[in-house]
Amino acid sequence: MSLKITHEKRSFGPAQREVEVGDITLLATDKPMRLDSGAEISHFPMAFRTYGTLNKDKSNAILICHGLTGDQYMLETHPVTGKPGWWEQMAGKGKPLDTDKYFLICPNVLGGCLGSFGPKEINPNTQQPYNLDFPVITIRDTVRAQKALMDAMGIEILYAVVGGSMGGMQALEWLASYPEKVQRLVALATASRHTAQNIAFHEIGRQAIMADPDWQQGNYLNKGTFPSKGLSVSRMTAHVTYLSDDALARKFGRELQDRDRFSYGFEADFQVESYLRYQGMSFVDRFDPNSYLYITRAMDYFDLEADYGSLAQAFGAFKGSALMVSFSSDWLFPTGEAKRVVQALAGCGADVRFMEIDSDKGHDAFLLDEPELFSAVKGFIAE
Amino acid sequence: MSLKITHEKRSFGPAQREVEVGDITLLATDKPMRLDSGAEISHFPMAFRTYGTLNKDKSNAILICHGLTGDQYMLETHPVTGKPGWWEQMAGKGKPLDTDKYFLICPNVLGGCLGSFGPKEINPNTQQPYNLDFPVITIRDTVRAQKALMDAMGIEILYAVVGGSMGGMQALEWLASYPEKVQRLVALATASRHTAQNIAFHEIGRQAIMADPDWQQGNYLNKGTFPSKGLSVSRMTAHVTYLSDDALARKFGRELQDRDRFSYGFEADFQVESYLRYQGMSFVDRFDPNSYLYITRAMDYFDLEADYGSLAQAFGAFKGSALMVSFSSDWLFPTGEAKRVVQALAGCGADVRFMEIDSDKGHDAFLLDEPELFSAVKGFIAE
Structure with missing residues (x-):
């Protein structure tokens, strides 16, 4: 070469x-x-x-x-x-x-x-x-x-x-x-x-990123911010679409995470919640939010x-x-x-x-x- | 009575x-x-x-x-x-x-x-x-x-x-x-x-609301803010789950909204995007974000x-x-x-x-x- x-x-x-x-x-x-x-x-x-x-x-x-x-x-x-x-x-x-x-x-x-x-x-x-x-x-x-x-x-x-x-x-x-x-x-x-449903899920992901004020109209790198929460929600949404209903039922079902009974609150009571939150957070460390916007757009088109x-x-x-x-x-x-x-x-x-x-x-x-x-x-x- | x-x-x-x-x-x-x-x-x-x-x-x-x-x-x-x-x-x-x-x-x-x-x-x-x-x-x-x-x-x-x-x-x-x-x-x-997939989609909706800084840890009414963007993303996510792939294809397919060609940007080029954005925004005017958290939780449980x-x-x-x-x-x-x-x-x-x-x-x-x-x-x- x-x-x-x-x-x-x-x-x-x-x-x-x-x-x-x-x-x-x-x-x-x-x-x-x-x-x-x-x-x-x-x-x-x-x-x-x-x-x-x-x-x-x-x-x-x-x-x-x-x-x-x-x-x-x-x-x-x-x-x-x-x-x-x-x-x-x-x-x-x-x-x-x-x-x-x-x-x-x-x-x-x-x-x-x-x-x-x-x-x-x-x-x-x-x-x-x-x-x-x-x-x-x-x-x-x-x-x-x-x-x-x-x-x-x-x-x-x-x-x-x-x-x-x-x-x-x-x-x-x-x-x-x-x-x-x-x-x-x-x-x-x-x-x-890309079908209408595919586009719909991508649009949700983009809106989640752009809704985060730390996205800064795309200028987060210049502003020293990072839209972690928006990118995380975006990834959670996408991740659910990558798995089947059956796979989620088999992997997690309604099993609780580190507890015997409901918290009666908004903690991650269920394993599936905990798993999704983890997927969202770990994605933030490796992926660029604007990249996510551009690549999803390429697929939609x-x-x-x-x-x-x-x-x-x-x-x-x-x-x-x-x-x-x-x-x-x-x-x-x-x-x-x-x-x-x-x-x-x-x-x-x-x-x-x-x-x-x-x-x-x-x-x-x-x-x-x-x-x-x-x-x-x-x-x-x-x- | x-x-x-x-x-x-x-x-x-x-x-x-x-x-x-x-x-x-x-x-x-x-x-x-x-x-x-x-x-x-x-x-x-x-x-x-x-x-x-x-x-x-x-x-x-x-x-x-x-x-x-x-x-x-x-x-x-x-x-x-x-x-x-x-x-x-x-x-x-x-x-x-x-x-x-x-x-x-x-x-x-x-x-x-x-x-x-x-x-x-x-x-x-x-x-x-x-x-x-x-x-x-x-x-x-x-x-x-x-x-x-x-x-x-x-x-x-x-x-x-x-x-x-x-x-x-x-x-x-x-x-x-x-x-x-x-x-x-x-x-x-x-x-x-509620199945694992059902819980997963609800958790995404809740995270979208709670990710919005205007949610103010739930105290938006006292603070004079309103998590419109988070609630809107939440609604968009839920709304897609209420429709079938076929229904979205029949209603919108890949039709463009008010344009003949792609914008090559992040506007709502597709009708399905425009529709979802509208669903999100109109929901904000009629529903309480904290109510959404509580009622989705009730379903999950x-x-x-x-x-x-x-x-x-x-x-x-x-x-x-x-x-x-x-x-x-x-x-x-x-x-x-x-x-x-x-x-x-x-x-x-x-x-x-x-x-x-x-x-x-x-x-x-x-x-x-x-x-x-x-x-x-x-x-x-x-x-």
């Missing part, structure tokens, strides 16, 4: 704790990249991590697209949270995405907060964070940036593009934007568009049918093979939405496989221990 | 606009009423409205139990919003709950904000609103207060108890608390317990199985007939939860009818134009 790569410090959470993130490279250094909004960006940073080794003819590269609050740290300790990578069960030595065979590239999305070009990056013109001057980006913009990264790496053809949820949206966008560059698609728990006229037109030029997986209890990206994509791909003559995995784990199932998923991906990728 | 009834002024919304509410009577005037929490209350106000005429032998009284944000104004213009009553389609002259035949009594729940004993009522000891000194109440406490109201009215036997959602919880509690006083039960879109040892023990003494209705797209109170109640009632030898109405309207279906529901209730009530 001829990329110039740096590792840089970025700050996280209310205390703005400094952490080194990387690898970071600058893209659009020759000419600006035009975004869907019409704005142009250049010399913008893209953070990514790679795992495995790129072979000589550069034919074993798999692009991994992360979800809304994911990042490039898929197979290693997260520099902010200290937790294991988010997809250690799916990828690694001997895993379905085998790092002995494939070269995995996992970039942080545009609008992200782990080093890629996002609202907390410093605007060179003002030497201040962009905040809300950051341009609204789309899933297609992120895919454009990913393509620029592939070009910079000299990778002509992707052995596969893989992603779940918002990562699946990116993977589907690759088929539409660069159909001849992708040999295989693996899209999990995803859809070709995603609609391949509207962008390309029809799904048939979106997928018409794709000649590779595709694996689409949904989960029976995923009410955020239900099987019906997955089937629309599968039917369109099949209608275009693509070699498409579809499975709905019976699971009570809800949307998050694609990140969890699902043996059926692993064996399906392993078989498909090895073909 | 020998009740002493008053009409009094209460204040609503950020501007604390004064509105006359009623009818209000004082209960527990002879001796205190003991709440589930152990607290005792006396001389507490209960607001209600009645429709139709109580017959001579007082045998035609139907108690109507309202939902979380409902109130006593079921068949007349709401004094705060100016909108029609919330159940005009179900009840009135010639309607399933026919005011030519039945005497409908609709009380505002304990913890409410339309005149019944709730956190914004004035504490006679301090001459200040109770705020968080208000005792946590339960569904059973509200039913105790309703029973006290029936006693005060001299009504020995209820021809029926009718309610949907939280109103259905009250109706089911009547069967457990006062089985010999109820001849017929109509319980719609409800359950014998509701669990007949835990309270009575088993559903069989809860319903064992009921000898009347019951109609239980669920709606196919209601994911908040799904059919499975309704069936648990039906099976328990049937197991106790009660005369129980159950129907799942095929509807895409979600939880709110019980409040909407559902001809199948109306004919089922009409037939059952007339039997």
Whole structure:
């Protein structure tokens, strides 16, 4: 690789704790990249991590697209949270995405907060964070940036593009934007568009952040504040949508937390309350509130049918093979939405496989221990 | 009726606009009423409205139990919003709950904000609103207060108890608390317990309110503030749970609001965003934030199985007939939860009818134009 790569410090959470993130490279250094909004960006940073080794003819590269609050740290300790990578069960030595065979590239999305070009990056013109001057980006913009990264790496053809949820949206966008560059698609728990209910939950999350006076109209970094409470409520809302009713009943039911009887007050009497509060609070330490606004917006805007006229037109030029997986209890990206994509791909003559995995784990199932998923991906990728 | 009834002024919304509410009577005037929490209350106000005429032998009284944000104004213009009553389609002259035949009594729940004993009522000891000194109440406490109201009215036997959602919880509690006083039960879109997912969404709503600095630890009325933003986010969250994915898709889909293309910003581009923002904002003008905390808590605590040892023990003494209705797209109170109640009632030898109405309207279906529901209730009530 001829990329110039740096590792840089970025700050996280209310205390703005400094952490080194990387690898970071600058893209659009020759000419600006035009975004869907019409704005142009250049010399913008893209953070990514790679795992495995790129072979000589550069034919074993798999692009991994992360979800809304994911990042490039898929197979290693997260520099902010200290937790294991988010997809250690799916990828690694001997895993379905085998790092002995494939070269995995996992970039942080545009609008992200782990080093890629996002609202907390410093605007060179003002030497201040962009905040809300950051341009609204789309899933297609992120895919454009990913393509620029592939070009910079000299990778002509992707052995596969893989992603779940918002990562699946990116993977589907690759088929539409660069159909001849992708040999295989693996899209999990995803859809070709964000539904009204999806948009509704995102709007609640955004309103919760913006309702917090410490958000400061987006300028919290300059003002030395941090909208912890708003971001926490936002995360709690999203988190409930990632789990199924059954999963919540199985994990928590109506069990009480550290008590035998009700407090008759507003403490976290129930385990599920305590769990949600914890999810909200821990998110605050690792994620940027403005990033959350921008990335949720990108998902809301995603609609391949509207962008390309029809799904048939979106997928018409794709000649590779595709694996689409949904989960029976995923009410955020239900099987019906997955089937629309599968039917369109099949209608275009693509070699498409579809499975709905019976699971009570809800949307998050694609990140969890699902043996059926692993064996399906392993078989498909090895073909 | 020998009740002493008053009409009094209460204040609503950020501007604390004064509105006359009623009818209000004082209960527990002879001796205190003991709440589930152990607290005792006396001389507490209960607001209600009645429709139709109580017959001579007082045998035609139907108690109507309202939902979380409902109130006593079921068949007349709401004094705060100016909108029609919330159940005009179900009840009135010639309607399933026919005011030519039945005497409908609709009380505002304990913890409410339309005149019944709730956190914004004035504490006679301090001459200040109770705020968080208000005792946590339960569904059973509200039913105790309703029973006290029936006693005060001299009504020995209820021809029926009718309610949907939280109103259905009250109706089911009547069967457990006062089985010999109820001849017929109509319980719609409800359950014998709040599930982990139900609790989770309520906890998000409470956290949204409490995250608003204008909530002032519950003392906003004394401080001259009002947590409008928090209450609005809270309402938005709840509102999404009342609608089905399909209903949102049918009503709004991905349609844009007053524009042809995306704003590439955080305006309400989509109709569903605009609709939700409106729902949030209009709720602020009519509902008390602390009331919202208390009433959601009462629902969370509701669990007949835990309270009575088993559903069989809860319903064992009921000898009347019951109609239980669920709606196919209601994911908040799904059919499975309704069936648990039906099976328990049937197991106790009660005369129980159950129907799942095929509807895409979600939880709110019980409040909407559902001809199948109306004919089922009409037939059952007339039997």
